[in-house]
Amino acid sequence: MASFPKTLPLDLSKCPKLSPKQASHLRHFYNISTSFDGEWPHMGTQNPDQAFLDAYRYQLATMAYAAGLAHYHRPPVMRSLFKPLIRNWIRKMLRNEVWSYWYLTSQSGNRGHLLLLMTSLYAMLFDDDEFEKPGSLTFNWDPLFWGFGPEKFEYDNASLQKAILKGMDRGGWVGVCCEPNLVFVVCSQFPLIAMRYNDVRHGTNIIEGVLEKYRDALEQNQMIEEDGLFVNWLFLRQGITFGARGPGFSAWASAFMNAWNPTLIRDLYPKQSLGFITTNNTNGAVELQHPAVSPPPKVPTQTTQKQSSMPETHILPIYSPV
Numbered sequence: 001m002a003s004f005p006k007t008l009p010l011d012l013s014k015c016p017k018l019s020p021k022q023a024s025h026l027r028h029f030y031n032i033s034t035s036f037d038g039e040w041p042h043m044g045t046q047n048p049d050q051a052f053l054d055a056y057r058y059q060l061a062t063m064a065y066a067a068g069l070a071h072y073h074r075p076p077v078m079r080s081l082f083k084p085l086i087r088n089w090i091r092k093m094l095r096n097e098v099w100s101y102w103y104l105t106s107q108s109g110n111r112g113h114l115l116l117l118m119t120s121l122y123a124m125l126f127d128d129d130e131f132e133k134p135g136s137l138t139f140n141w142d143p144l145f146w147g148f149g150p151e152k153f154e155y156d157n158a159s160l161q162k163a164i165l166k167g168m169d170r171g172g173w174v175g176v177c178c179e180p181n182l183v184f185v186v187c188s189q190f191p192l193i194a195m196r197y198n199d200v201r202h203g204t205n206i207i208e209g210v211l212e213k214y215r216d217a218l219e220q221n222q223m224i225e226e227d228g229l230f231v232n233w234l235f236l237r238q239g240i241t242f243g244a245r246g247p248g249f250s251a252w253a254s255a256f257m258n259a260w261n262p263t264l265i266r267d268l269y270p271k272q273s274l275g276f277i278t279t280n281n282t283n284g285a286v287e288l289q290h291p292a293v294s295p296p297p298k299v300p301t302q303t304t305q306k307q308s309s310m311p312e313t314h315i316l317p318i319y320s321p322v
Contacts, residue, residue, distance in 0.1 A: 018074055026070060029063050030081075033088035037095065050101040057098050061114040061190075064089040068121045083126050090118050090131065099139060112160045113178060113190040119157045120194035123201060132157045161198065164191045165210070171236055173210075174217035181237055185223055185230040186249055188214070189256035196260065211260065228271025230254075246291030247276040 018026070028042075035041050045054045064086050071082035092098065093115050119131040131137060137155040141147070155163075167176035168188075175188040192214070195207040218224065222241055223231050229244035230253050244250060250272050258265040278287050 016074055018070070022070065022074070026067065026081075026085075029067055030085055032063070033085050033092070037092075038097070040097070050098070055098075055101070057093065057114055060089045060093055060098065061118055064118045064121065068125055071125060079126060083122075083128075086118070086122050086125070087130075090115070090122060090137075093118065094137065094139060096141075100141075112155070112164055113176070113187050116157065116160050116164060117190040117194040117197075119160075120197040123157065124197045134159075157198065161191065161195060165206075168210070168214070172217055172221075173213035174221045174223065174234060174236070175214075177236060179233075181235055183234040183236050184232075184249065184253075185218070186253035186256070189253055189259075193256060193259050207260075224268070227274070228268040247272060 032041055032043065040056060043056060043059055045056065046052045047055070050056055067082055067085050067089075071078065075081075115137065119137065122128065122131060134156050135154040137157070137160060139153040139155075140150065141153070142150040164176055168174075171177065171183060175183040175185065176191075177183055178187045192207065192211065195210060199205055199207050221234055221239070223234065225231060225243060227244075229247065229250045231241040232244055232249055234241050250268075254265045254268065254272065276289050276291070278289055279285070280287055
């Protein structure tokens with residue numbers, strides 16, 4: 001009977017190791033992901049209604065993206081650690097604490113952009129169709145003392161992508177509103193990457209046509225300013241952009257747009273960073289300057305886009321509750 005060798009013929013020195021700090025981040029992620037439902041340790045937000053940029057949905061999604069990158073580039077054989085980790089983030093995205101804010105504001109927008117990338121990333125990394133099954137992404141709405149009784153909103157990866165594409169089409173392909181009447185450049189990057197993943201897995205090519213129309217819409221709506229910064233947002237129905245007040249949205253959008261349009265992002269970076277990122281001549285340290293001492297703020301600008309065909313109301317029609 002053959003016996004196992006005392007050592008395996010593997011040279012692990014060729015595999016990049018996680019630093020103690022990197023491993024600690026993953027440990028922190030894992031602690032949060034396995035916390036009891038309803039507990040959100042170390043995830044306090046500036047706005048109790050989950051309306052600001054540090055809301056649970058952004059923290060969950062960003063941790064999932066970071067874990068996916070770590071898994072792919074560092075220990076790719078450790079599926080047993082990363083698969084349940086990312087799956088837990090997806091499951092927590094379906095909790096009411098995360099998306100009840102969406103239910104109210106999404107009377108005029110679509111909230112699935114983060115979740116679509118999370119589920120597409122999960123499918124790509126682990127070759128798992130779990131979230132491609134009908135009803136695998138179900139949102140249960142059942143307020144205790146108000147409303148019209150229990151409501152259930154059932155999606156899967158494909159139907160979520162379809163809802164987002166429908167929203168982009170109705171808005172002229174400049175993006176989909178993720179706040180009432182507002183389109184942000186950064187929010188569109190997550191579903192665009194997700195569509196690429198889905199195309200690769202399914203042998204389709206949906207993203208090519210989407211990107212062609214999206215590029216044209218960015219230019220027509222003047223979403224990139226002369227200083228290289230992306231506008232903060234576009235008032236879709238009015239065709240008015242709200243100029244950048246700092247580098248935050250541009251840095252966030254560029255980090256993800258670089259995945260499919262690296263030439264543009266590398267061309268924009270010197271202009272985007274000018275005045276905001278400086279080097280200390282004394283010690284060579286890179287410093288991030290406060291927008292108050294950087295380039296001056298902009299005023300809203302009317303775009304050349306034809307006015308949206310959306311109804312003349314202060315909000316847009318319902319796309320989906322997510």
